[in-house]
Amino acid sequence: xxxxxxxxxxxxxTDENGNIDKDADGSGYSIGLTTTGSFSSxxxxxxxxxxxxxxxxxxxxxxxxxxxxxxxxxxxGWGWTNITSDAFDVTASASGCASELIFSEYVEGSGNxxxxxxxxxxxxxxxxxxxxxxxxxxxxxxxxxxxxxxxxLADGTTYVIENDEEDLGVNADLSTSSNV
Numbered sequence: 001x002x003x004x005x006x007x008x009x010x011x012x013x014t015d016e017n018g019n020i021d022k023d024a025d026g027s028g029y030s031i032g033l034t035t036t037g038s039f040s041s042x043x044x045x046x047x048x049x050x051x052x053x054x055x056x057x058x059x060x061x062x063x064x065x066x067x068x069x070x071x072x073x074x075x076x077g078w079g080w081t082n083i084t085s086d087a088f089d090v091t092a093s094a095s096g097c098a099s100e101l102i103f104s105e106y107v108e109g110s111g112n113x114x115x116x117x118x119x120x121x122x123x124x125x126x127x128x129x130x131x132x133x134x135x136x137x138x139x140x141x142x143x144x145x146x147x148x149x150x151x152x153l154a155d156g157t158t159y160v161i162e163n164d165e166e167d168l169g170v171n172a173d174l175s176t177s178s179n180v
Contacts, residue, residue: 001064001092002040008057009033011072013049013080020052030054032073037090038063046075061090098122101131104158112165115172120153128153133161 011031013024031054032046039045040060047054061068067087074080104119116133120126128151134143151173153159162172 001061001090003060004057005059005061008055009059009070010056011049011054011083013052013054022051024049024052026050028076029078030075032075033059034071034073035061035068037061037065037068046073063090064092065090101126101153109168111167112163113168114163114166115170116161118153118159118161120155120157120159122155124155126153126155128159 011033013021013029013031015021026048029049030046031049033056034045038061040062042058043060044056044058047056066089068090069087070085072080072082072084074082098121100122101118101120103116105115105117107113107115128149131149133147133149135145136142137144147161149159151159160170160172162170
C-alpha cells in the first residue's frame with residue numbers, strides 16, 4: 001500500500017496461439033487496468049506495450065483491502081478480450097519505518113523507579129555504540145549527564161534502561177547508576 005507493486009504487473013498481448021505479439025509496440029497499443037480496490041491518484045493505470053508487453057511499474061494502491069482483482073481494459077479499441085486477475089490482498093507496507101530510534105516509553109515512579117525504553121522500528125538492526133542519551137537541565141545548552149550505549153538493537157525490539165536502585169524487579173537491558 002502507498003508503494004508501487006514490486007515486481008511490477010506485466011500484461012502480454014498474445015496471438016491465438018499464446019505467442020507474445022512483438023509487433024504490438026508503442027502508441028496505439030495501450031493496456032489499461034481497473035481494480036476492485038483503490039488506486040492511488042499517482043498510480044499509472046494505462047501504459048503502452050513494448051514489444052507486446054505492458055509493464056505497470058507505478059501501480060500503487062492507497063487502501064488496504066482483501067480479495068482485490070485487476071481487470072484489463074482496451075483503451076485503443078482493438079477489441080481485445082479483457083482479463084481479470086486472481087484475487088489478492090493489499091496490505092500496509094513496512095516502508096513506514098522510522099528513520100531513527102525512538103523513545104517509546106518513559107516511566108518515572110516513586111523513589112528510584114525510573115525506566116527509559118528505546119524502540120527500533122527502522123527496518124534494520126542498529127549499532128547502539130553510535131548513540132548517547134543526554135540529559136539537559138533547565139534549558140542548559142550543554143548536557144548535564146551523558147550515557148553512552150553499546151550493543152546492537154534488533155529491528156522491532158526495545159532496549160530498556162533502568163535506574164540500578166529500582167525496586168520493582170524489572171528485567172532491563174541496562175541497569176545504571178547514571179543520573180540520566
